[in-house]
Amino acid sequence: MATANSNRQQKQRQPAAAAAAVVKRKPVFVKVDHLKPGTKNHNLIVKVLSFDTVLEKGPRPAAVAASQRLRNTRIAECLVGDETGTILLTARNEQVDLVKPGTTIIIRNAKIDMFKGSMRLAVDIWGRIQVTEPANFAVKEDNNLSLVEYELVTVAADE
Numbered sequence: 001m002a003t004a005n006s007n008r009q010q011k012q013r014q015p016a017a018a019a020a021a022v023v024k025r026k027p028v029f030v031k032v033d034h035l036k037p038g039t040k041n042h043n044l045i046v047k048v049l050s051f052d053t054v055l056e057k058g059p060r061p062a063a064v065a066a067s068q069r070l071r072n073t074r075i076a077e078c079l080v081g082d083e084t085g086t087i088l089l090t091a092r093n094e095q096v097d098l099v100k101p102g103t104t105i106i107i108r109n110a111k112i113d114m115f116k117g118s119m120r121l122a123v124d125i126w127g128r129i130q131v132t133e134p135a136n137f138a139v140k141e142d143n144n145l146s147l148v149e150y151e152l153v154t155v156a157a158d159e
Contacts, residue, residue, distance in 0.1 A: 085143030
């Protein structure tokens with residue numbers, strides 16, 4: 001009987017010990033001009049230059065009665081940048097409230113989405129946008145990475 005209790009106590013202590021062993025690593029921040037198509041896990045500190053609401057719609061009245069968990073969908077495109085260049089950020093739902101022109105934001109775990117052949121910065125559920133103190137850099141507005149068009153080229157294997 002004593003052995004069963006001691007085994008339970010050991011099992012209860014193991015998760016706590018495993019949680020204490022988790023070591024978080026410091027985020028590595030990159031500059032806008034280092035962003036490439038198809039990449040992810042980017043951390044940036046940028047200023048918001050402009051803001052344009054692309055989509056704003058609520059749930060249909062019939063759907064509201066069926067399910068209360070449906071919510072409004074909001075999408076905005078924001079031009080953000082740092083001292084190396086600018087890129088369009090696609091903000092969704094709650095993120096739209098954070099990205100107002102003139103604010104400085106920290107973007108964590110962002111990815112590059114392709115939209116009509118050009119790059120867009122996006123933050124999904126695994127990432128985070130956070131408003132911070134105003135940065136003391138001047139944004140380089142003449143290097144907009146979202147204006148560069150990319151084309152997907154398939155390379156045929158030699159037979």
